Amino acid sequence: MFQLGRNDLLPLIEFADFSFKYLGADSLALRKVSLTVEEDEYIVVTGPSGCGKTTLCRAINGLVPHFHRGYIAGNVYVDGINTRESTVAQLAPHAGLVFQNPTNQLVTLNVEKEIAFGPENLGVEPSEIRRRVEHFIDLLELESLREKHPHEMSGGEQQRVAMAATLALQPRVLVADEPTSNLDPKSAEKILGILAEFNRKGMTIVLVEHRLDLIAKDASRVILMDNGQIVADGNPREMLSSSVCAELGIGIPKATQIYMKLEKRGLKLGRVPLTGEELSDLVEEASCS
Amino acid sequence: MIIMEDVHFSYEGLYTALRGVSFQINQGDRLAIMGANGAGKTTLIKHMNGLLRPMRGRVFVDGGNASSKSVAELSRIVGLVWQNPDHQLFLDTVEKEIIFGLRNLGFSQEDAQQRCDRTLSKLSLEGFGERSPFSLSGGERKRVALASVLAIEPLVLALDEPTIGQDARQKELLADLLKELNEKGCTVIVVTHDIEFVVEHFPRTIAMADGKIVADGPTRSVLSNQQVLDLCSLTIPQLTQTARALHRTFPTASERCFLLSEVEDAIVEILEGQ
Ligand SMILES: Nc1ncnc2c1ncn2[C@@H]1O[C@H](COP(=O)(O)OP(=O)(O)OP(=O)(O)O)[C@@H](O)[C@H]1O
Ligand SMILES: Nc1ncnc2c1ncn2[C@@H]1O[C@H](COP(=O)(O)OP(=O)(O)O)[C@@H](O)[C@H]1O
Ligand SMILES: [Mg+2]
Numbered sequence: 001m002f003q004l005g006r007n008d009l010l011p012l013i014e015f016a017d018f019s020f021k022y023l024g025a026d027s028l029a030l031r032k033v034s035l036t037v038e039e040d041e042y043i044v045v046t047g048p049s050g051c052g053k054t055t056l057c058r059a060i061n062g063l064v065p066h067f068h069r070g071y072i073a074g075n076v077y078v079d080g081i082n083t084r085e086s087t088v089a090q091l092a093p094h095a096g097l098v099f100q101n102p103t104n105q106l107v108t109l110n111v112e113k114e115i116a117f118g119p120e121n122l123g124v125e126p127s128e129i130r131r132r133v134e135h136f137i138d139l140l141e142l143e144s145l146r147e148k149h150p151h152e153m154s155g156g157e158q159q160r161v162a163m164a165a166t167l168a169l170q171p172r173v174l175v176a177d178e179p180t181s182n183l184d185p186k187s188a189e190k191i192l193g194i195l196a197e198f199n200r201k202g203m204t205i206v207l208v209e210h211r212l213d214l215i216a217k218d219a220s221r222v223i224l225m226d227n228g229q230i231v232a233d234g235n236p237r238e239m240l241s242s243s244v245c246a247e248l249g250i251g252i253p254k255a256t257q258i259y260m261k262l263e264k265r266g267l268k269l270g271r272v273p274l275t276g277e278e279l280s281d282l283v284e285e286a287s288c289s
Numbered sequence: 290m291i292i293m294e295d296v297h298f299s300y301e302g303l304y305t306a307l308r309g310v311s312f313q314i315n316q317g318d319r320l321a322i323m324g325a326n327g328a329g330k331t332t333l334i335k336h337m338n339g340l341l342r343p344m345r346g347r348v349f350v351d352g353g354n355a356s357s358k359s360v361a362e363l364s365r366i367v368g369l370v371w372q373n374p375d376h377q378l379f380l381d382t383v384e385k386e387i388i389f390g391l392r393n394l395g396f397s398q399e400d401a402q403q404r405c406d407r408t409l410s411k412l413s414l415e416g417f418g419e420r421s422p423f424s425l426s427g428g429e430r431k432r433v434a435l436a437s438v439l440a441i442e443p444l445v446l447a448l449d450e451p452t453i454g455q456d457a458r459q460k461e462l463l464a465d466l467l468k469e470l471n472e473k474g475c476t477v478i479v480v481t482h483d484i485e486f487v488v489e490h491f492p493r494t495i496a497m498a499d500g501k502i503v504a505d506g507p508t509r510s511v512l513s514n515q516q517v518l519d520l521c522s523l524t525i526p527q528l529t530q531t532a533r534a535l536h537r538t539f540p541t542a543s544e545r546c547f548l549l550s551e552v553e554d555a556i557v558e559i560l561e562g563q
């Protein structure tokens with residue numbers, strides 16, 4: 001008989017009026033955040049430096065409140081589990097976090113051990129662990145770094161290893177905090193392409209990013225944060241062309257900027273573009289009509 | 290101001306990071322160093338203040354051979370901001386962090402305080418003076434690391450990935466401050482993957498691949514050379530992509546646009562010229 005799993009009717013992530021203040025801090029890092037994330041979504045979170053993006057990520061994988069302590073109100077549920085009543089280890093297969101600073105995430109002596117570390121802690125079979133190590137070394141092009149200690153790698157190399165280590169957990173939701181900040185433009189494109197592919201195969205993604213020109217086209221939803229709150233949440237094209245971005249000083253793609261300037265000059269293109277190709281196509285359509 | 294002649298370097302004699310790098314940076318230059326992950330950019334700028342020493346070749350800083358100067362002496366000339374701020378910040382408040390560096394270089398308490406306050410406010414860090422650097426967000430911490438060096442106004446600034454963690458507004462404020470220091474005569478060198486930041490604010494670009502310099506020249510020509518882009522793992526900025534896409538459909542529109550207003554005007558011309 002077909003049976004619903006325990007959590008199939010619940011959203012994958014739910015923030016219910018969640019507030020958090022770091023121990024010793026004067027003000028709240030998150031203020032009454034309410035948010036639901038459904039299976040298969042690709043959410044891009046953006047907002048000014050210091051607005052609470054990292055804190056939001058930490059609240060999903062349990063680092064807030066279990067590692068970063070402080071005042072807490074409201075609840076966060078991941079896969080139906082209340083993060084307050086769980087541990088970071090228990091949450092790991094549900095939500096994997098790629099840290100903003102890769103140096104703080106890498107804990108072992110070399111790339112192979114780093115990728116194996118998470119699955120080992122989850123009790124994955126050794127043969128399966130070996131498969132994942134090889135798979136992710138191959139996928140993220142880490143072959144030449146295989147034997148290296150994290151301290152012997154460049155910043156971008158560390159960031160690729162951190163991504164591989166988190167993906168190897170095969171979490172239901174991948175939370176990635178500015179995962180391209182140290183990557184060269186081609187590697188950034190490549191990694192974002194890999195994430196888009198994982199998303200198509202069913203992995204839910206929550207990604208914090210300032211480089212919206214690279215990522216907006218992959219997102220199914222964009223969340224804008226300011227001062228510990230979610231100030232706008234919706235369709236990427238609507239979000240990026242809203243006045244909120246300009247007010248907050250968020251950098252939107254150049255194609256979107258041009259679209260908005262044209263609109264001010266009375267030239268309507270019908271749809272908000274996120275890439276140069278899209279803008280060019282819209283101009284072509286408009287010039288034919 | 291800084292000259293490198295055929296500089297080679299490998300970590301522990303094992304991992305080769307620089308394979309014969311030569312260039313000249315003049316006083317007052319504002320330039321970017323770009324290139325693939327692992328190309329050797331961080332290794333290169335650590336040679337500018339003696340944190341690393343060449344295994345072959347020579348480095349000259351401010352007219353003298355760097356090999357005869359200590360890191361402390363070189364650091365008075367070249368202010369280096371690390372890629373990872375955690376490696377740079379060690380005191381328990383933001384203000385102490387900035388004043389410490391200034392006092393070390395002989396600035397009076399009063400002058401140091403003034404420079405500290407001024408730099409914090411220019412980088413949107415007012416009110417952060419009493420905070421611990423370890424209680425800050427990633428972007429804030431990076432700006433504190435920048436402030437601690439920019440406050441000194443050294444002859445040469447060498448900044449490793451200064452825009453990491455910054456939103457568009459903070460990037461603009463940083464660019465303004467760097468230009469201001471540059472106009473006072475300070476040489477500004479940034480290592481960055483942020484191609485828009487480079488196109489908008491840095492007239493000269495050095496592109497690196499695999500421990501070597503592949504191109505060195507005006508930013509616009511370096512970054513429109515497809516061979517260089519391929520070798521150095523770079524992509525063209527979205528604005529240039531837009532211009533190229535338009536040019537394919539409308540050959541009258543120029544494909545060599547670097548300013549937003551240029552592309553905007555080209556579109557207006559297409560739409561109104563019908
Ligand atoms: N401490 C170290 N020990 C051994 N190898 C190192 C060390 N630091 C860097 N390397 C290696 O030297 C090469 C150049 O590294 P470097 O940090 O200069 O690169 P980068 O151009 O700054 O890269 P990124 O853009 O990722 O910061 C890389 O292959 C890297 O793996
Ligand atoms: N460990 C901490 N202790 C105290 N305050 C913190 C800590 N980490 C971050 N904060 C503060 O909380 C706010 C949100 O930080 P964060 O979530 O890291 O921002 P973002 O990722 O959006 O830049 C900021 O004001 C920051 O200074
Ligand atoms: Mg952050």
Ligand SMILES: [Mg+2]
Binds near residue numbers: 154156330331
């Ligand atoms: Mg580097």
